[in-house]
Amino acid sequence: MISYKNFSFFKTVFLLGILSLYFVPPTWAKLNVVGTTENLAALAKEVGQNLAVVKSIARGYQDPHHVDPKPSYMVMVNRADLLLYHGLDLESAWLPQLIEGSRNRQIRFGQIGHLDLSQSVDQILEIPFGVVDRSMGDVHPFGNPHYTMDPLNGIRIAHSIAERMSILDPENESLYKSNAGAFETKVNTKLKQWENRLRKFSDKKIVTYHRNWSYFFARFGLQYLGNVEIRPGILPSPRHLADLAVEMKRQHSNLIINTNYFPTKWSDLLAQKTNARVVVLPAMVNGIPEARDYISFIEYLVNRYEQELSKSP
Amino acid sequence: MKPYLILFFIIFSLSFGGVASPQVKGNPDVDMDEFERLMDQQMKQSKPSNSPEKTNRNNRPFRVNGKTSNKMDKVEQRLDKLENLNRQRATTFGTRSNALSTTATGINRLFNPAISFNTLGLATYRSKGNGPEGGEHDDEHEDQHVHGFGEHETGFRIQELELNAQAYIDNYLRGSITLAMHDVEDIEMEEAFVDFVPFLNLNIRAGKYFVPFGKHAQLHTHQFPFIDAPQAVGGVVGAEFNEVGIGINPIIPLPWFSEISFNILNGDNETLFDSQHDDDFAYLIHSKNLWDLNENTTLELGGSYAFGENGSSGANNHTDVVGANMTIIYRPLNRTRFRSLIWQAEYLGAFKETGIEKETGDHNPDENIGGVYTFLQYQFLQRWWIQGRYDFLGLHNDDVPGEAGEDTHQWSALLAFANSEFQSLRLQYNYLDYDGFGDRGFDHEHQLLLQLNFTMGAHPAHLY
Numbered sequence: 001m002i003s004y005k006n007f008s009f010f011k012t013v014f015l016l017g018i019l020s021l022y023f024v025p026p027t028w029a030k031l032n033v034v035g036t037t038e039n040l041a042a043l044a045k046e047v048g049q050n051l052a053v054v055k056s057i058a059r060g061y062q063d064p065h066h067v068d069p070k071p072s073y074m075v076m077v078n079r080a081d082l083l084l085y086h087g088l089d090l091e092s093a094w095l096p097q098l099i100e101g102s103r104n105r106q107i108r109f110g111q112i113g114h115l116d117l118s119q120s121v122d123q124i125l126e127i128p129f130g131v132v133d134r135s136m137g138d139v140h141p142f143g144n145p146h147y148t149m150d151p152l153n154g155i156r157i158a159h160s161i162a163e164r165m166s167i168l169d170p171e172n173e174s175l176y177k178s179n180a181g182a183f184e185t186k187v188n189t190k191l192k193q194w195e196n197r198l199r200k201f202s203d204k205k206i207v208t209y210h211r212n213w214s215y216f217f218a219r220f221g222l223q224y225l226g227n228v229e230i231r232p233g234i235l236p237s238p239r240h241l242a243d244l245a246v247e248m249k250r251q252h253s254n255l256i257i258n259t260n261y262f263p264t265k266w267s268d269l270l271a272q273k274t275n276a277r278v279v280v281l282p283a284m285v286n287g288i289p290e291a292r293d294y295i296s297f298i299e300y301l302v303n304r305y306e307q308e309l310s311k312s313p
Numbered sequence: 314m315k316p317y318l319i320l321f322f323i324i325f326s327l328s329f330g331g332v333a334s335p336q337v338k339g340n341p342d343v344d345m346d347e348f349e350r351l352m353d354q355q356m357k358q359s360k361p362s363n364s365p366e367k368t369n370r371n372n373r374p375f376r377v378n379g380k381t382s383n384k385m386d387k388v389e390q391r392l393d394k395l396e397n398l399n400r401q402r403a404t405t406f407g408t409r410s411n412a413l414s415t416t417a418t419g420i421n422r423l424f425n426p427a428i429s430f431n432t433l434g435l436a437t438y439r440s441k442g443n444g445p446e447g448g449e450h451d452d453e454h455e456d457q458h459v460h461g462f463g464e465h466e467t468g469f470r471i472q473e474l475e476l477n478a479q480a481y482i483d484n485y486l487r488g489s490i491t492l493a494m495h496d497v498e499d500i501e502m503e504e505a506f507v508d509f510v511p512f513l514n515l516n517i518r519a520g521k522y523f524v525p526f527g528k529h530a531q532l533h534t535h536q537f538p539f540i541d542a543p544q545a546v547g548g549v550v551g552a553e554f555n556e557v558g559i560g561i562n563p564i565i566p567l568p569w570f571s572e573i574s575f576n577i578l579n580g581d582n583e584t585l586f587d588s589q590h591d592d593d594f595a596y597l598i599h600s601k602n603l604w605d606l607n608e609n610t611t612l613e614l615g616g617s618y619a620f621g622e623n624g625s626s627g628a629n630n631h632t633d634v635v636g637a638n639m640t641i642i643y644r645p646l647n648r649t650r651f652r653s654l655i656w657q658a659e660y661l662g663a664f665k666e667t668g669i670e671k672e673t674g675d676h677n678p679d680e681n682i683g684g685v686y687t688f689l690q691y692q693f694l695q696r697w698w699i700q701g702r703y704d705f706l707g708l709h710n711d712d713v714p715g716e717a718g719e720d721t722h723q724w725s726a727l728l729a730f731a732n733s734e735f736q737s738l739r740l741q742y743n744y745l746d747y748d749g750f751g752d753r754g755f756d757h758e759h760q761l762l763l764q765l766n767f768t769m770g771a772h773p774a775h776l777y
Contacts, residue, residue, distance in 0.1 A: 059608065061647045068644060069777050070611055071570035071603040078514065078564055093734070097777070100487070100508065103516045103564055110484075134735060233733075235695070238348055242355030261647055269349060273356065 031169055034080040034107075036091050037064050039148040040117060040157070042285040042294040044084060046183040047162045051172050057098070060286030063261040064090055065138065065233070069097035077102035080113065081168055084161065087118035090145035112167060120160035121147045125214045138233030146283070150215035151191055151298050155184045190295060194302045195220060201309040205253040207244065207270070209262045212283045216301065225253045228266050236266050245273045255308055259283045279308050426480035426488075427771035431535045433472035434765040437465045441758040465541070465743075465760050472764065473534045475503070479771070485509055491533070503533070503555055516562040523555045525562070525574040525599040526617045527636035528659055529686075530554035536775060538657070538690055540741045540764045544706040544721050545684025549661040550634060551584045556595070570603040580621040585632050585663060587624035595621025606641075611777075613640040623665055625677075630666040642777075651695045658687035662709055683708030688725075698729040707748065720748035735768045 506520030707720025
C-alpha cells in the first residue's frame with residue numbers, strides 16, 4: 001500500500017515537473033531573429049541593434065547550399081520570432097525540414113515571422129530561360145540567389161527587415177527604421193569609394209569557381225571569363241579545364257577566385273597551367289575574422305579585388 | 314582466415330588510410346595526376362592561343378588591324394549587353410504569364426502536390442540456397458522479402474518503387490502520401506498522413522505513418538544506410554514499422570533538442586501486435602535527444618517503448634518492445650559536401666506473451682527476440698562512401714544449448730558512389746553466419762548486392 005502511494009506521489013511530481021518545463025512562459029523581451037546565412041544575420045543586426053537577438057544557421061565559411069538540418073537548428077528556429085532566408089531555392093535542401101521540425105507556427109510560410117528576402121531585390125540575375133532540368137546540375141530555376149553580394153541589395157534587405165520588425169514590435173518602429181536609414185547612409189558613402197576603386201578594372205576577365213559573384217561583379221563592373229565547375233555543383237572535367245585554360249591564355253586572364261567553402265585543387269591546377277593566381281575569398285560575413293559585419297565584409301572583398309587586379313599585367 | 318575477414322581488412326585499411334591523412338584543402342575526388350595528364354592532352358589539341366584562324370566569337374577572321382578590331386569589340390560588347398537584357402526581361406515577364414489561369418478551364422496545375430518517384434534496382438547473388446531445396450518460399454519469408462531484409466534471392470529485381478506526394482492541404486494541415494511497389498507485383502500504402510502544428514512546440518501527426526520507434530525502423534527503403542535493413546531491425550519490429558494512429562510530438566524546451574513522441578496506434582502489426590479485439594490499441598513512446606558536441610559533431614540518443622496486445626490465443630497477452638539508439642555524426646562545416654563520418658548503434662528487443670495452456674494452466678514460454686547492430690559510414694571523397702556493419706539477431710530467445718537456433722550474425726561491407734543526391738550506385742557484401750543449420754540446410758552464406766537508386770521529381774529533404 002505504502003509503496004503504491006509513493007509510486008503515485010513520485011509519478012505526480014515527475015509529471016508536474018515535465019509540465020512545468022513545458023509551460024515556462026517565454027520571458028525574452030527582445031526579438032529573436034534567425035537568418036539562414038551570416039549575411040542576412042549581419043543585415044538584421046544592423047537593423048535590430050540591441051533590440052534583437054540575431055543568430056545565423058549556416059556559418060560564414062559554410063556552403064549555404066549544403067547545410068545539415070540538424071535538430072539543434074530546429075531549436076533555434078523554434079525560438080525565433082522572425083526567420084530570414086534567401087529563397088530562390090538556395091536553402092530548399094534543408095530549410096523545409098527545420099521549419100517543419102521547429103513546431104513554430106509564427107515563422108511558417110505565409111506568416112508574419114517568415115521573410116523571403118529575394119522578394120526585396122529589384123533584379124534577380126541569371127534566371128534560366130527555356131526548359132530547366134537536373135542535367136544542368138544544381139541549377140537555380142528562379143535565378144542566382146547570391147544577391148547579398150551587391151551592397152545596394154544589402155540596403156533593400158535592411159529596409160525590408162526593418163519593416164517586418166516594426167510589425168512584430170510596433171513600439172520600436174521608429175528605431176528600426178532609423179537604424180535601416182543610418183545603414184543606408186553608411187553604405188552609400190562607402191559605395192562611391194568602392195565603385196571608384198573597382199570600376200577601372202572593368203576590362204579584366206576573372207575566372208571563379210562558382211557563380212557566387214554575379215551580383216558583386218554587376219555592381220562593380222567586373223567580368224567573368226568562366227567558371228571552374230562545369231555547371232553549378234558539377235565537378236570540372238579535364239576537357240572543361242583545358243578549354244578554360246586556353247581561353248584564359250588567349251584573353252590574358254590571370255585571376256581565379258575560389259570561394260572558401262569550395263575545394264581549391266582544380267583552381268590550383270588551372271592556375272599552374274596558366275600562370276594565374278588563385279585567391280580564396282569568403283562569400284559571407286564571418287567567413288574570415290576580418291569580415292565581422294556587412295560593411296567590413298564588402299570592404300574586405302573590395303580591398304582584395306583591388307589588390308589582386310592591380311597586380312595583373 | 315575466413316574470406317570475409319580478409320575483405321574487411323582490405324576495405325578498412327583502405328578507408329583508414331584516408332582517415333589518417335585527410336586532405337581537407339584539396340579534396341581528391343579523382344586521381345589528380347591522371348586529371349592533369351588528360352587536361353594537358355586536351356590543351357595540346359586546342360589551337361595555339363595566338364592563331365588568328367580560330368573561329369571564336371570574339372576573334373572573327375575579318376578582324377585584321379587593331380583599330381577595327383577595337384571598334385568591333387565595342388559593338389559586340391554592346392550587342393551582348395542588349396541580348397542579355399532582353400533575355401532577362403523575357404524571363405521576368407514570362408513568369409508572370411497568366412496562361413496557367415484556370416478560371417475558364419478549371420484544370421489547375423499550380424496546386425498539384427510535389428511528386429517524386431524513387432526506384433531501387435537491385436542485383437543479388439547469394440552463395441547458398443539457390444537450388445529449389447534451398448530457397449524457402451513459404452509465407453513467412455515472403456513477408457521478409459518484400460520488406461527488403463532477410464534472405465535475398467539471386468537475380469535482378471526492382472527492390473522497391475516508391476511514389477511520394479506532398480502538399481499543404483489548407484492553412485492548418487500538411488499532407489504526405491507514399492505508395493510503394495515491391496518486386497513489381499504488390500502495392501503497399503506505406504504512408505498517408507497529415508501534420509498539424511496547433512501551437513508552439515507541438516506537432517500532431519495522424520494517419521498511417523512510420524512510427525517513431527528507434528532509428529532505423531523510421532526509414533524508407535531508399536534511405537537505408539545499407540542496401541538491406543539489419544536483421545536486428547527486420548527480425549524484431551519489421552524493416553519498416555508503419556502503423557495507423559495518432560502521434561503527439563512536443564519539443565521539450567531544454568537547452569538541447571529534446572522531443573518526446575506519444576502515439577496511439579491501431580496495433581495491426583503482424584510482427585508485434587495483432588489483437589483479436591478491436592478495442593485494444595498499441596501505445597508507443599519515443600524520446601529523441603540531440604546534442605552538438607562541437608560545431609562539426611552531433612550526438613543523438615534515443616529510447617523507445619511500445620506495448621500492445623498480440624494475437625496469441627487467449628486474452629491479455631501483451632507484447633512489449635524496447636529500443637535504444639545512438640548516432641554520432643561528424644561532418645566538418647567548411648566541407649559539408651566532401652567528408653563525413655557516421656557511427657550508429659541500436660538495440661531492439663520484443664517480448665511477446667503467448668498465453669496460458671487451457672488444459673494444464675501453465676504459461677506458455679514467451680516468444681522473445683532481440684538484436685543489435687552497429688555501423689560506420691565514412692565519406693572519403695565528395696561522391697564516395699565506404700561502410701561496414703555488424704548485425705546480430707538472436708538476443709533473449711531461449712535457444713536450447715546444442716540445438717540449432719535461429720541466431721544470425723551478419724557482417725557487411727559497402728562501397729557507394731553517389732554522383733548527386735538524386736542517384737547512387739552501391740555495392741554491398743554480406744557474410745551471414747547462422748547458429749546451426751536450421752531448416753535451410755546450411756549454416757553460413759555470402760551475398761553480393763548491387764543497387765541503383767534514383768529519384769525523379771521533387772526530392773523532399775531527408776531526416777538528419
